[in-house]
Structures are given as structure tokens and as C-alpha cells.
Amino acid sequence: MPYSGFAVGAALRLADGRIIQGANIENASYGLTNCAERTAMFTALVANGEAGERPRIAEIAVVADAPEPVSPCGACRQVLAEFCPPETPVVLANLQGDVLRTTVGSLLPGAFGAKQMVYTRMKEADV
Numbered sequence: 001m002p003y004s005g006f007a008v009g010a011a012l013r014l015a016d017g018r019i020i021q022g023a024n025i026e027n028a029s030y031g032l033t034n035c036a037e038r039t040a041m042f043t044a045l046v047a048n049g050e051a052g053e054r055p056r057i058a059e060i061a062v063v064a065d066a067p068e069p070v071s072p073c074g075a076c077r078q079v080l081a082e083f084c085p086p087e088t089p090v091v092l093a094n095l096q097g098d099v100l101r102t103t104v105g106s107l108l109p110g111a112f113g114a115k116q117m118v119y120t121r122m123k124e125a126d127v
């Protein structure tokens with residue numbers, strides 16, 4: 001985090017017990033920064049091993065040195081919603097020990113997902 005100085009760590013506990021870590025990776029072209037949550041999620045997808053199988057995420061934790069438990073950005077909420085069931089627990093914390101417990105579904109109610117695209121795909125298949 002050379003530009004913001006704001007270090008964020010994320011950890012995903014997979015159903016098989018593995019812990020996958022992530023950190024925010026910044027870029028001189030600021031908008032290309034990848035948040036800790038997405039780094040962890042994408043690492044889990046690669047680390048999963050079985051081709052074509054998605055990792056089963058049992059729990060997500062995000063920690064930063066911030067006045068309040070860190071709040072995942074909108075892009076990360078959308079990515080988590082893509083790969084985790086809505087009931088997946090999310091633990092948000094800071095270094096003072098403040099902890100906020102929520103879920104993927106509560107972080108992004110009404111998330112856009114593959115279900116919304118079925119109609120479009122069916123229409124395309126008809127033509």
C-alpha cells in the first residue's frame with residue numbers, strides 16, 4: 001500500500017479448512033488498485049486446484065488499522081456475492097479489536113448475479 005498507506009488484510013476460510021490470505025495491492029495508476037478482499041478471493045479461485053470447481057468459502061475476515069471495522073468497497077461486495085452464498089459470515093475488524101459481524105448477503109442486498117442474465121441468454125439462444 002505505498003500510495004494510501006492504508007494496509008488491509010483479508011482471509012478466507014475454505015470449507016476444507018485452508019486459509020487463503022489477501023492484501024491490498026496498489027498501483028501508480030490508482031484506479032487499478034486491487035483490494036484485499038478481491039486479492040484473497042481471486043487467490044482462492046486459483047488455489048482451489050480442481051479445475052472448474054469453485055472453492056467453498058466458509059468464512060471471510062477483513063482487518064485494517066482503522067477507527068472502525070473496515071467496510072468492503074462496492075466492487076468487493078459484488079465479487080464476494082458472485083462466489084459466496086449470501087449466508088456466508090463476514091467478520092470485519094480493526095486493530096483495536098472492534099468487530100462487526102455480517103454476511104455477504106447483508107453487505108449487498110439484491111446483488112446482480114447470473115440469475116438476472118438467464119432471460120437474456122435464453123433470448124439469444126432462440127435467435
Ligand code: THU
Pocket residue numbers: 001004006008023024025026033034035036037062070071072073076
Ligand atoms: N481497501 C481494501 O483493500 N479493502 C477495503 O475493504 C477498503 C479499501 C484498500 C484499497 C486501497 O489500497 C486502500 O484500502 C485505500 O482505499
